[in-house]
Amino acid sequence: MLDMKAISKVYQTEMVQTHALRDFNLHVAEGEFVAVTGPSGSGKTTFLNIAGMLEPFSGGQYCLDGVDIGKLNDNARADLRNQKIGFIFQGFNLIPDLNLYENVEVPLRYRGIKSAERKRRVEECLELVGLAGRAKHLPQQLSGGQQQRVAIARALAGRPRFLLADEPTGNLDSLMARQVMELLEQINREGATIVMVTHDPELARRAPRNIQIVDGRVTDFTLYQGRSAETPLAAGG
Amino acid sequence: MFELKPTINALMRSKLGAVLLILQLAITLAIVSNAVSIIQDRLTYLNKDTGYPEAEIFKFNALNFDKNLDLLQQVELDEQSLRDLNGVIDATAVSSVVLSGSGSSGGMQLKPEPQESKRVNMGYVTGDEHLLNTLGVKVSEGRDFTEADVVVIDESDARPSVIIVSRALSDELFGQGKGLGETLYWGADPLTIIGIVDTMANQWPKSSFGTKTAMIPMIRVGNFQKFLVRTEPQARAQVMRQIEELMLASHRERVISDVTGLDQKKARYDAKDVLMMRMLMTLIVVLVVVTALGVFGLSTFNISKRTKQIGTRRALGARKSAIVRYFVVENALICSVGLVLGGAAAVLLGQKLMNWYSVPALSYHFIATTAGLLLLMSLLSVLMPALRAANISPSIATRSV
Ligand SMILES: Nc1ncnc2c1ncn2[C@@H]1O[C@H](COP(=O)(O)OP(=O)(O)OP(=O)(O)O)[C@@H](O)[C@H]1O
Ligand SMILES: [Mg+2]
Numbered sequence: 001m002l003d004m005k006a007i008s009k010v011y012q013t014e015m016v017q018t019h020a021l022r023d024f025n026l027h028v029a030e031g032e033f034v035a036v037t038g039p040s041g042s043g044k045t046t047f048l049n050i051a052g053m054l055e056p057f058s059g060g061q062y063c064l065d066g067v068d069i070g071k072l073n074d075n076a077r078a079d080l081r082n083q084k085i086g087f088i089f090q091g092f093n094l095i096p097d098l099n100l101y102e103n104v105e106v107p108l109r110y111r112g113i114k115s116a117e118r119k120r121r122v123e124e125c126l127e128l129v130g131l132a133g134r135a136k137h138l139p140q141q142l143s144g145g146q147q148q149r150v151a152i153a154r155a156l157a158g159r160p161r162f163l164l165a166d167e168p169t170g171n172l173d174s175l176m177a178r179q180v181m182e183l184l185e186q187i188n189r190e191g192a193t194i195v196m197v198t199h200d201p202e203l204a205r206r207a208p209r210n211i212q213i214v215d216g217r218v219t220d221f222t223l224y225q226g227r228s229a230e231t232p233l234a235a236g237g
Numbered sequence: 238m239f240e241l242k243p244t245i246n247a248l249m250r251s252k253l254g255a256v257l258l259i260l261q262l263a264i265t266l267a268i269v270s271n272a273v274s275i276i277q278d279r280l281t282y283l284n285k286d287t288g289y290p291e292a293e294i295f296k297f298n299a300l301n302f303d304k305n306l307d308l309l310q311q312v313e314l315d316e317q318s319l320r321d322l323n324g325v326i327d328a329t330a331v332s333s334v335v336l337s338g339s340g341s342s343g344g345m346q347l348k349p350e351p352q353e354s355k356r357v358n359m360g361y362v363t364g365d366e367h368l369l370n371t372l373g374v375k376v377s378e379g380r381d382f383t384e385a386d387v388v389v390i391d392e393s394d395a396r397p398s399v400i401i402v403s404r405a406l407s408d409e410l411f412g413q414g415k416g417l418g419e420t421l422y423w424g425a426d427p428l429t430i431i432g433i434v435d436t437m438a439n440q441w442p443k444s445s446f447g448t449k450t451a452m453i454p455m456i457r458v459g460n461f462q463k464f465l466v467r468t469e470p471q472a473r474a475q476v477m478r479q480i481e482e483l484m485l486a487s488h489r490e491r492v493i494s495d496v497t498g499l500d501q502k503k504a505r506y507d508a509k510d511v512l513m514m515r516m517l518m519t520l521i522v523v524l525v526v527v528t529a530l531g532v533f534g535l536s537t538f539n540i541s542k543r544t545k546q547i548g549t550r551r552a553l554g555a556r557k558s559a560i561v562r563y564f565v566v567e568n569a570l571i572c573s574v575g576l577v578l579g580g581a582a583a584v585l586l587g588q589k590l591m592n593w594y595s596v597p598a599l600s601y602h603f604i605a606t607t608a609g610l611l612l613l614m615s616l617l618s619v620l621m622p623a624l625r626a627a628n629i630s631p632s633i634a635t636r637s638v
Contacts, residue, residue, distance in 0.1 A: 055630070093546075093552075
């Protein structure tokens with residue numbers, strides 16, 4: 001599904017050059033649930049942004065579903081984001097002027113889906129996150145946990161095969177965080193590939209595969225097949 | 238694809254900026270379309286042919302102090318010396334000066350007073366058989382005055398019996414194309430129309446009867462006498478410089494004043510209109526610039542306020558073009574509401590102006606054209622901020638909190 005080879009990312013500002021990622025290698029197979037941890041400033045968000053085509057990378061090769069992302073133009077990347085990727089943000093990023101229904105509908109409109117089909121999908125996704133009764137509410141009328149559930153509904157509405165989440169529970173208390181995690185696990189069981197950045201070790205442990213990013217490089221821990229969390233299976237870089 | 242419904246809903250939820258812009262557009266449309274209509278009307282008037290070669294004609298006044306002077310003899314002497322002057326085509330003493338805003342007006346009727354009959358307002362000028370030639374106009378029907386037509390008003394009660402009128406006056410009195418040889422009444426006096434001039438404005442060209450003019454072959458002398466002179470096209474300035482000396486040479490005890498070209502007379506008469514046009518144009522420019530800045534400012538503000546949402550939309554799969562379209566559609570929606578309101582306001586304002594001042598009815602194509610141009614301007618003003626919005630990086634979605 002996701003295949004990164006020797007990806008590097010350099011941020012050039014007037015004063016300094018920041019190597020946010022260096023010689024970054026990662027393969028994520030279809031249907032995996034990967035938790036990404038690492039110290040602050042290590043490059044987790046940078047990795048996620050590149051995986052989601054929100055930012056260009058400086059070097060290396062990135063293939064998503066066999067498509068070489070480096071060769072795509074801006075419109076093609078936007079379309080690919082729209083079709084294959086669902087985003088869940090730490091700050092929820094709901095559009096404040098739109099009600100819940102309209103928020104969930106946004107990616108469907110960009111895909112040019114007909115109104116009747118949009119309605120079906122929006123209602124189905126709001127149902128899934130347990131907010132069907134509040135379709136007409138505005139985001140500011142909801143709690144943080146509810147807002148994040150709407151954001152998940154929005155990410156799911158386009159039926160993406162690949163979900164990217166940057167600290168989706170970072171702004172939530174532990175109860176809400178667990179609910180969101182359960183929702184993600186359910187979505188994963190239904191077939192979606194998930195990559196989730198988190199600071200919460202307990203949530204990370206619930207994911208079948210953990211990777212750690214330190215100083216722009218990846219360290220891979222794989223928890224299934226009875227291995228312990230502390231045994232590195234493969235070290236990148 | 239145009240996201241109309243959510244755009245409208247979003248607008249309804251944060252109205253203030255939109256409402257201000259709607260008001261601004263409405264006011265601009267109402268004022269600008271009326272101002273353009275008034276300017277157009279004034280321009281039509283200013284460019285309208287008066288019938289006279291204004292740049293070749295000038296006037297002056299002679300004010301006599303000599304109680305023993307034979308005024309009639311002096312006028313004839315003056316006219317003769319003017320006509321003999323190098324560069325002069327013709328000259329005549331007149332009762333008043335066309336295009337100047339002052340003179341005599343009255344009504345011409347189909348029947349003698351006190352009988353009731355159709356009455357048409359007009360301005361009239363009296364002079365001798367040189368009058369038409371001095372004014373540089375020709376009859377298109379009938380004939381010019383002859384010496385025998387001219388009557389001197391003195392103790393005897395001699396009255397003129399013929400008249401030359403402008404086409405507008407004869408048409409109004411007798412019907413389209415008619416009037417030559419007909420008799421009209423000036424008070425109780427009958428006058429036969431011996432000639433008709435197609436275009437010949439009177440002393441008040443912007444009045445409602447500005448084209449209705451009568452020329453009457455009659456001399457009434459006084460101590461204050463006005464003269465008109467027509468010169469060769471290039472000779473006017475030089476002739477005008479000689480006038481005072483020439484007049485004083487034949488008789489010293491008088492004052493020569495207001496030696497002024499007919500074009501300058503008209504310019505003075507029109508000065509208020511020109512000033513009003515300039516003010517209206519300034520008003521239009523100011524309003525349009527302020528509105529453009531308003532659209533530009535609101536879009537810029539909206540975009541900086543919505544940076545994160547734009548990044549999120551991009552992350553969710555919006556192409557750059559979709560972001561541009563969003564802002565353009567939003568702007569077009571606001572604009573349409575403003576322009577519809579403004580169109581209605583323009584009609585109302587036009588009616589009020591028509592009642593209060595003598596402005597012509599506002600024709601709808603001025604509103605439509607102005608609205609179209611405002612829409613275009615508004616779209617151009619939103620385009621730059623919208624293009625900037627489209628270039629907001631989708632990574633804003635994860636980078637800003
Ligand atoms: N737009 C940018 N310009 C310059 N440097 C940047 C930019 N974005 C990120 N960086 C730098 O790149 C490095 C990696 O940042 P990144 O946001 O990926 O870290 P992170 O692992 O997500 O951290 P956190 O856990 O705090 O979210 C940091 O040193 C950061 O300062
Ligand atoms: Mg981060």
